[in-house]
Amino acid sequence: MRRRDFLRLSVGTAAVAAFASRVNAQGAVKEIRIGYQKNGVLVIARQQATLEEHFAPQGIEVKWVEFSSGPPMMEAMNVGSVDYGAVGDSPPVFAQAAGAAIVYAAGQPITNGQGILVPKDSPIHTIAELKGKRIGFTKGSSAHNIVVQTLEKAGLTYADITPVYLTPPDAGPAFANGSIEAWAIWDPYFAIGETRQSGRILINAREVTKTNSFYIANRDFAKNHGAILQQIVDVTTATARWAEHHRDEVAKSLAAVTGIPLDIQAIAANRSSFVVGPVTDDIVATQQGVADRFYKLGLIPKPIVIRDIVWRNPAA
Numbered sequence: 001m002r003r004r005d006f007l008r009l010s011v012g013t014a015a016v017a018a019f020a021s022r023v024n025a026q027g028a029v030k031e032i033r034i035g036y037q038k039n040g041v042l043v044i045a046r047q048q049a050t051l052e053e054h055f056a057p058q059g060i061e062v063k064w065v066e067f068s069s070g071p072p073m074m075e076a077m078n079v080g081s082v083d084y085g086a087v088g089d090s091p092p093v094f095a096q097a098a099g100a101a102i103v104y105a106a107g108q109p110i111t112n113g114q115g116i117l118v119p120k121d122s123p124i125h126t127i128a129e130l131k132g133k134r135i136g137f138t139k140g141s142s143a144h145n146i147v148v149q150t151l152e153k154a155g156l157t158y159a160d161i162t163p164v165y166l167t168p169p170d171a172g173p174a175f176a177n178g179s180i181e182a183w184a185i186w187d188p189y190f191a192i193g194e195t196r197q198s199g200r201i202l203i204n205a206r207e208v209t210k211t212n213s214f215y216i217a218n219r220d221f222a223k224n225h226g227a228i229l230q231q232i233v234d235v236t237t238a239t240a241r242w243a244e245h246h247r248d249e250v251a252k253s254l255a256a257v258t259g260i261p262l263d264i265q266a267i268a269a270n271r272s273s274f275v276v277g278p279v280t281d282d283i284v285a286t287q288q289g290v291a292d293r294f295y296k297l298g299l300i301p302k303p304i305v306i307r308d309i310v311w312r313n314p315a316a
Helices: 003-020 041-048 050-058 070-078 090-097 142-153 168-176 189-195 219-224 226-244 247-258 262-270 281-296
Strands: 031-036 061-066 084-087 102-110 114-119 134-137 162-165 182-186 199-204 211-218
Touching: 031 041, 031 050, 031 070, 031 226, 041 050, 041 084, 041 226, 041 247, 050 061, 050 226, 070 084, 070 090, 070 102, 070 211, 090 102, 090 142, 090 281, 102 219, 102 226, 102 281, 114 142, 114 189, 134 142, 134 168, 142 182, 142 211, 142 281, 168 182, 168 189, 182 189, 189 199, 189 262, 211 219, 211 226, 211 281, 219 226, 226 247, 247 262
Parallel strands: 031 061, 031 084, 134 162, 134 182
Antiparallel strands: 084 211, 102 211, 114 182, 114 199
């Protein structure tokens, strides 16, 4: 058996085993696993136990799995270890290009809370001055997209910088000690960089392009348990509506769940947009632009069609 076929079989077997352990003898879901990062609506849902309260009467448990960034979450979702989670715009593009078993379940426009930082005393004051510099960011993350589009805005290419692929926990110290000269990142790390690591905002993402975050589901989970997925999306949407009008309480929830200081999470909460909704044609078009750009740069191995994996509830 070829190694590629063996790996494909192994991944498929792992996905079946992971999912089978979470359904009962009648095929009904007995547990859902939610992937989250240190920000956003799902952190609030976890702190308030909104999903637990909703699904308890149905005999369904909710398990939470924390990730430092979107790419490892997509890997876990592909093998069925996670059913649903929130990520930025780039991780699902890389995942789809790799054939991952995922679908877009809902969308959320990002209006603030991510961008590129430089040290306060850095001589870099314009995007053009990033040429030849070491920029840290997580490969395959939303920060990756921001770097690409920021360079385009200044007439630079990806080859004009030295990308340094780092997870957020590793990038923070690298930024603080000068190992990288700029850091592309999202909240709450964006706020940490500003307030704790002497960072200065070189550019906000909203100045460069429209960006979105997404609620992604495992493809088989969506196919076989669409009614459950719709309920998860509905609870997420309701939690987001509450968050829009209770930002002080949101900051407290974020701090309580993540352990990140309240003042940091208050900055993140006050500049975030929490509105969750369907994956509209406009969102699809924006996301397709991300995918096309990454393919053109050789960052993904083949062209993809975003609309192919947008989930629509057949019962809707």
